[in-house]
Amino acid sequence: MTALEERLDALVANAVVPVLKPRGYRKKRLVCTRETPGVLHEVTLQRSQGNAAGHLRVYVEGAVYVAGFDEAIGRTAPSPLSRATPQYRRRFEDIVGWPAQWIDLETWSDDELVPRLHEAIGTLADHLERIDSAEGLALAKQESGAGLDLDLFAWWCAAGDDAARKAQLAQAHAGFGHEERWPRLLAGFVRVGERYGVTVAV
Template sequence: MSELEDRFAEAVAAIGGVLKRHGFRKKRYVWTRVGDGIVHEIDVQRSHGNSAGSVRFYVNARAYVAEFDRAIGRAVPDDLTRANAQFETRFEEVSDWPTDRVDVERDADALGTALPAAIEQVVAYLDGITDAPSLARTLRESGFVLDDDLFAWYCATGRSSEAAAQFAAARERFGDEDRWPRLAALFDETAEKYGVPLP
């Protein structure tokens, strides 16, 4: 094994050490924590551009809430770890890690300190997703204005003001694009299904 691969293994071990303390279980480069109707997942994704002289990886975080899917009429699998996550982000978006990837050579001094600290921040972020309302808040605050499921959840649960706000935010951001009439029609279709008026 090369020196860079040794450093990669050390980085994965550092990440795993943090996640094990928080109740995550590891399978290869994926750590999963299953709660009452909730799944939190963090994985390490090796870069396709790696070579003998360069080893880089990304860290992704995901969350799934069964209650959210039930509200919009989607089937919930018996094994929640097989469900499609409703929220996904890269770890630099929710931590102090300064770049979009970890380079085991460039970041060698940070692998045992700053990297575990960033993973702690990611866990704390996922800890905030405990039910359907907190998932919806996370999606909204993360800018998921075109998320069909989020809009459907607002409509299905009688949150008409939030549905209208999402529609308005989508129109403001994408209203000048050629695709807006098609997007607006999707919003209209969902709103009509649940009897929610749109502005």
């Protein structure tokens, strides 16, 4: 084990576990998960594939799975939830605003990094734990700009929320309507709408 790998282990022990363990998360390697009835929250530290003996880059990601969301759009939730594929996944810099994209461990001192990461993990956990229902998941997906997310579109159709459904389609059209692939993308929305008896038109 390199010195940087040892520092990463210490960083997780000092800045991540103390935040997440009291909230009910369990750690396995660099993944911390918390399962509550129908909801799985996950915080993952990911090593970059370009790491070397003197360079260790780490990404931090948060994810959520909500069984009720899948059930509402006609899917069966797995049992146990730990087998689920999260429907919501974000890098923590999108939520916390720090760091820019990743942590290069060798560029930080422990005195600087431990308190910064400790605070950032707490903010990330707060954000994830607010996503604790199917409705909360749909809103989180919407806020993340998921214009082409057909599962979210199916949710609006199933919930009968015509305004949100039309807003998502308009967002998708504004972002991708000029591309050659738009007819194929639109066809996906049409197919989802047909499952719920909804006519889809731009």
